[in-house]
Amino acid sequence: MNVVRVGIIGAGAIARDVHIPGYLKKGNKVEIVAVADVALERAEEVAKTFAIPHAFGSYQEMLKEVELDAVSVCVPNKFHAEATIAALKAGCHVLCEKPPAMTVEEAESMVKAANDSGKFLTYGFHYRFTPEVEIAKTFIDADELGEIYSARVHAIRRRGIPGWGVFTNKELQGGGPLIDIGVHMLDTALYLMGYPEPEVVLGKTHQKIGTKKGVGLLGDWDYENYTVEDMAVGMVTFKNGATLTLESAFAANVEKDETMQVALMGDKGGADIFPLKIFQEKHNTLVDITPVYAPKIDGHQHEISQFVESCLSGKPPLSTPEQGLIIQKIINAIYESAETGKAIEF
Known part of the structure; x- marks a missing residue:
């Protein structure tokens, strides 16, 4: 294969602003053959804008109609699994936007479909491809942090409820900030x-702000039909003895407009990832290591x-796909624990 023939499933903002431009930047290595959307006129508009032959x-x-090598799945969470599985069965590699799915069972089906097809399935966890994470990974692989036994995850906005799309619709998304932005920092950790x-x-989980009219830093949201959480808080213990705490919010009364952060603690060192700083004890003193140069890399583009x-x-x-299943288990377990008031054991 010298050229990857790509199809786009879903013609919304993430497809228009990220996936399609990302593929186009690959030049003659990629041919975007087609775009599909339940709103045909939207697919036709995107096809016309980007000179894509088929809509x-x-x-x-x-x-069924066009020959493809790969597909980007850019639809609401509710439809991730069915679109991904269909594309894998059609012989396509798949880049599915995060989160993997709505349920653990769907994520398991996606793993099976990928294994059965022999095709690649990967998810849109673009923070992995940022320079901060790539540099931190080199430190970790060199054992600079030692055994990482604890992590803190924050994905918190002051008033960052999306005023567009279906982000506040639980039926289509499966949840709010945890499954939308928290999943990024959770995957990074x-x-x-x-x-x-x-x-x-x-x-x-908490729903204290989204159901009321208020100041929206990302546009006015539909507070009368707001069905997701404002905030999710979780704690995870792992079979290797490590722990992780998580806070994720679309709206919270905090100082900063947005905080996206992962903090790691190991027995030889620790790290804050955004921006990257390493904390260690060396030569009988405590030191902070801050990179003075990191390449300017767009995580989305690097991922694609x-x-x-x-x-x-x-x-x-x-x-x-197997990592996607683990993260799906954790997300769904946090929601299940919030609903039942009980800890979820695996």
Whole structure:
């Protein structure tokens, strides 16, 4: 394969602003063949804007009518699993936007479909591809942090409820900030920790702000039809003895407009990832290590570039279906614990 023939499932903002431009930047290594959306006129508009030859009103029709090597799944969470599985069965590699799915059972089906098809399935965890995470990973691989036994995860906005899309619709998204932005920082932490297996999960969610009219830093949201949590708090213990605490919010009364942060603690050192700073004890003194240079890399673009290179080379992508299943288990366990008031054991 010298050129990856790509199809886009879903013609919304993430497809228009991230996936399609990302593929186009790969030049003659990629040909975007088709785009599909349940709103055919939207697919046709995107196809016209980006000079994509074919537009379809369903991904089923697209997979049947045109020959593709790879697909980006850019639809609401509710439809991730069915679109991904259909594309894998059609012989396509798949880059599915985060989160993997709505349920653990769906994520398991996606793992099976990927294994059965022999095609790559990877997820849109683009923070893995930022320079901060890549540099931190080199420190961790060199044993500079030692055994990472604890992590703190924050994905918190002051008033960052999206005023567009379906982000506040639980039926279509499965949840709010935890499954939308918290999943990014959770994946980042798990990736740097080596993706340990969860053992016990305890969670609590809050809905205190989103159902009322208020100041919106990301536009006015539909507070009358707001069905997701404002905030999710969780704690995870892992089978290797490590622990992780998490806070994720679309709206919280905090100082900063947004905090996206992962903090790691190991027995030889610790790290804050955004921006990157390493904390160690050396030569009988405490030191902080701050990189003075990091390449300016767009995580989204780097992610798509690596997906294309995986399709061309046969080298597996960085994010695997099995890792997606682990993160889905943790997310759903936090929600289940919040609903039942009980810790969830695996």
